[in-house]
Amino acid sequence: MGGGDRCAVGGCNNDRRYPERYIIRSHVSNLQFHSLPKDLRLREIWHKKISQGRKNYKPSDYVKICSNHFEDGERTARCQIPTLFLTPGDFSTQHSPHKRKNRSTSGVTPKQAAKATPDQETDTDRNNNACIFDSLLSSIFITWVRLMRLELSSLIVWPSREVVRQNLPDCFQHFYPKLRCIIDCTEVFIETPSSLDTQAKCWSDYKHNCTVTFLVAITPNGSISYVSPCYGGRASDKFITNDCNFLNLLEPYDQVMADRGFKIKEDLMTVQATLAIPPSTVGSLQMCSSAVKDTSKIANVRIYVEQAIGRLKNYRFLKNEIPITCLPVVDDIVIVSCALCNLLDPLC
Known part of the structure; x- marks a missing residue:
């Protein structure tokens, strides 16, 4: 030894x-x-x-x-x-x-x-007590977050196709009757890890900071129906969508709505699903009138996923930088936050 x-x-x-x-x-x-x-x-x-x-x-x-x-x-x-x-x-x-x-x-x-030197001893004791208090507080927090995940994760439900269509809002009925969900990835700031390898995996070029990112899917009426595990900020939307269990939840002829950055059309074809995203521009060419209309239609309904993520970020723990000590339970924190969002009134 x-x-x-x-x-x-x-x-x-x-x-x-x-x-x-x-x-x-x-x-x-x-x-x-x-x-x-x-x-x-x-x-x-x-x-x-x-x-x-x-x-x-x-x-x-x-x-x-x-x-x-x-x-x-x-x-x-x-x-x-x-x-x-x-x-x-x-x-x-x-x-x-x-x-x-x-x-x-x-x-x-x-x-x-x-x-x-009582003053010096008092300062030392105070510092030691502060470390002990922080450690105890961290242990209590982690214990409760894990317990809350066990109790609340059942609030995040992937509804059947029939349930989704029965509750499809009017704004989707005409243009997107087969829509199963709207997806997006969001990032949360984390404390910079001391390990250089971990830093590289968590560095986000978009946020210019260390982050964790995860995929969120919401139903057309705004309820969170799926949340992926957390990945380092370096992971792309395409990688997360393929690596997590999301594609296995889809059925043939389902339609998924996403932002322009999701290059997953071919991946969805493997499960016979389709992708609805805003049309992309080619170089500096101006979009045609039909593309402008499609972009406007998708933007008007995609606002619900932005609002759902906005609700999620209202929780102070996800709004601020997550400490390194809490990274082992970051998946639990995200799931608990999503479950609590589903207790709020529907967005649509």
């Missing part, structure tokens, strides 16, 4: 290969060796804590920290960051959490106590 056998904190000699030499502090009931957290931000904090007692410390993915350095005597949801005995000097002067309650009997005179 190499470098992972010994506690990485400077001055701590606890080593899994020599359990008979363990030094176990009074607040620890079962000495364990804790691996680095998966959360990249927490990892960085761990490395900074270790470097406090090791001048030439080089961060490694294989370091471990023993239970002595956690206030709960082990790594817990409340206590995810090592804060105790982080420098060699701490081992002779710092008390375990249980002993701090009896400082009056610790042998420290009032004069020695006066020489302490």
Whole structure:
């Protein structure tokens, strides 16, 4: 196990290969060796804590920290960051959490106590408590988002062709009687990842920022009927449409409406569906009158998908930059937001 056998904190000699030499502090009931957290931000904090007692410390993915350095005597949801005995000097002067309650009997005179730096200790404790609070808040949020997805995902329904046609608004009846859904892709800003490979996958040339993007399909009356998994901002509309499960939902003779950027006509032909998009211009040539009419007709009805996405972006979490720590549940966040949108009044 190499470098992972010994506690990485400077001055701590606890080593899994020599359990008979363990030094176990009074607040620890079962000495364990804790691996680095998966959360990249927490990892960085761990490395900074270790470097406090090791001048030439080089961060490694294989370091471990023993239970002595956690206030709960082990790594817990409340206590995810090592804060105790982080420098060699701490081992002779710092008390375990249980002993701090009896400082009056610790042998420290009032004069020695006066020489302490309470302001500095308070700042350190405040920073540690802030990290602990953020981690706890993140854990609570992630737990609830996953639970809400399980409970609310049933609100996103792919209706049958008959149901769609029975509820087809008047503005679609004449020109698009076979329309099954309107689709579009939308992007959400995310915090810039530290990994260069991940940055490259998430970089959006359109937004000039790191984003995640996903496909949304709405019924002609404005209900969200399908939402794809999230992809890095680099993914194209065509790639997302083919990679997700959307095409498998279509039936022969269905019509799908999209923006001009969706080059999926041939892909829809594989499932015998058709595509309705605004006519494209050739070079600088002016569109003919019929093309202008087609563009106007599609624009008038495609407004519903823009309004549906606008509703989606009203949720503050999707309106602002999503933190890196929440990326593992970004699909859940999007699905919950779409499901809540379907509880609102129909757009059309």
